[in-house]
Amino acid sequence: MTNDRTPRGKGSEVHGIFEKIAGYYDRMNFVMTLGRHDAWCREVAARVAPPAGGQLVDLATGTGVIALAAARKYPAATVTGVDFSEEMLRRARTKSGADAVRWRQADAACLPFENESIDGITQGYLLRNVEDLDGVLREQYRVLKPGGRVVILETCPPSGLAKPVVKWGVRTVVPLLGQVVARDRSSYSYLESSTLAFESPRHIAEILSGLGFKGIGWRKKFFGTNVILWATKPR
Structure with missing residues (x-):
């Protein structure tokens, strides 16, 4: 199934990876974060705080962990989970409470x-x-x-005194877990490289500020390898 929002170029390659890993995405997130991933998703949902009756959108919803947490926390809001991967959305729709969320395939570059x-x-x-x-x-x-x-959960490139150790761990452990847990080293080698090559929270904050967002902040997680950022569009 394709439509005019089907990714092309690099987006097509990434789309293929996420279609492939959908079946073990939750399991890998649990293992790679030592079980902390769900708690971070609940924190993201708690920080967004839409008004009663408001419209909340969860982008790159994947298997819907954040969207479902938001639907449970804000039953009076309308929650829409958006992803470009049909297979991720199919998995999300099978979860308990999925009927409380509207699921929609779309590209985050053109909402x-x-x-x-x-x-x-x-x-x-x-x-x-x-x-x-x-x-x-x-x-x-x-x-x-x-x-x-807007509330963002992202990976974070290592920094500080622990940078060499954490960098080695990410390069070694993530592809190895992909091989052992998911029998898919290549996809998780991409995820490892995208983690190490990604921007720092400060750089993302600078982009958000340049766009006009205010009240920008962040909190690092799990030895600085993950981060939750937040920002508000001024009234």
């Missing part, structure tokens, strides 16, 4: 929402996989209502 129509945006591991980081964040600014918040 199918009107200007200033969304009260809150969440996302997990989207930005490191896009070709135009500034453009994707600009698109989120476009659809957010004034006062709306």
Whole structure:
């Protein structure tokens, strides 16, 4: 199945990887974070805080962990889980509570929402996989209502005194886990390289600030290898 939002170029390659890993995506996230991934997703949902009756969009929803956490926390809000992977969305729809979420296939670079129509945006591991980081964040600014918040869960390149050890661990452990847990070393070699090559939280914060976001902050997780960032579109 294809449509006019099917990714091309690098996006097509990334799309293929996520179609391939959908069946063991949750298991790998659990193993790679020593079981902390779900708690981070709940924190992302807690930080977005849409108003009662508001519209919340979870981008790169994958198997829907953040979207489902948001639907449980904000039953009066309308939660839409968006992903470009049909297989990820198929997995999300089978989960307990999935009927409380609207699932929609779309590309984060071209969101199918009107200007200033969304009260809150969440996302997990989207930005490191896009070709135009500034453009994707600009698109989120476009659809957010004034006062709306974006909350981002991302990987974080290692820094500080522990950088050599953490870098070695990411390069060694992630592909190895991909081989042992998922029998798929190549896909997780890509995810390892995209983690190490991704921008720092400070750089993402600078982009958000340049777009007009205010109240920007972040908190690192898991030896500095993951980060939750947040920002608000001013009223």
